[in-house]
Amino acid sequence: MKINEGVEWAAHCCLLLNWMEADGPVSTARLAAGYGLPPAYLNKQLQPLVKAGVLTSTAGKKGGFRLAKGLGDITLMDILTAIEGPDEAFKCAEIRQAGVWADLPASAFRAPCAIDTAMRSAELEWRRALAAQTLAQVQANAELQAPGLRRQVQDWYAAR
Amino acid sequence: MKINEGVEWAAHCCLLLNWMEADGPVSTARLAAGYGLPPAYLNKQLQPLVKAGVLTSTAGKKGGFRLAKGLGDITLMDILTAIEGPDEAFKCAEIRQAGVWADLPASAFRAPCAIDTAMRSAELEWRRALAAQTLAQVQANAELQAPGLRRQVQDWYAAR
């Protein structure tokens, strides 16, 4: 039960892409350099975001990634599902249907597994909280805590 | 991001152990037979629960596992942390401290990473929901949906 680090990378990149929006597409190499990440692997992590409609990619010279929509329309849930896939973390294997319960009539399984229900509802709380957090809010918090950072990052990239 | 199936196994076993409490310890072989699981692997999954103080184990003939406390004192969170470990699913690697941010003064990192904060708070919601669910509640729901099941299971084990 460990979340791919690509989720963190993607979130950071989205925030950065928003800051760099005026400069056109940003290539994987530039993004990776900003965070000290392996460029090729970062590229691989960003690809599912393109498929999910969070980013758009353009090839060729001066190509790179760009936000497909505003930060307010992107939630942490979007990023997670794009990279981790749509499946839930807890997967009920219905082990109760074997052994002791194998001889029971099928009607006994009409009701869902109580454990599965409890685990699902808890996980739903998590996903609900993730879906409630837009990247716009996250960025607002970040800029609130470090007001000059945005300009500093833009300058660093401009001089590169 | 996939939860070990051992979590589901452990939860089911705890409920079963509660039903079989009067019969003394239940061995791994009997537990596994009840769910059609590989006995040795189930044993391996239950061991951390003993270390966590959820179960007690006794060796030798007529040995096996037994609940260390009442179902009301065991939460889904206990089981999860016992098997998955205490670490959180989302681990912030502080990638913001490399590249662009490498030259910034240390004071810039006094404030926590905004992404980390948002992810953590969402995950906390999940853990809070898990900690609020005791196995006693889960079992109550299960027995409510299938009233005769408890007796049926006890009989199956008694005849074995």
Added chain:
DNA sequence: GGAGGGTTACTCGGATAGATCGTGTCCGAGTCCAAGGGG
């Protein structure tokens, strides 16, 4: 000067290895029960 074509350099995207973690199995140390013998 402007337009068109070719070159070039750079981009993403997917196909290909290595590392880490989850899954499954096996055997040994320890222990409890039971039976048998002696008092």
Added chain:
DNA sequence: CCCCTTGGACTCGGACACGATCTATCCGAGTAACCCTCC
């Protein structure tokens, strides 16, 4: 009849393979910009 010893079988616990997923890298198809030539 009761107690102690001895044997045995069964248990958990950890050490040992296998497989899948995550991590990391490489190379190729494609494309947009640029430059040079020609009109």
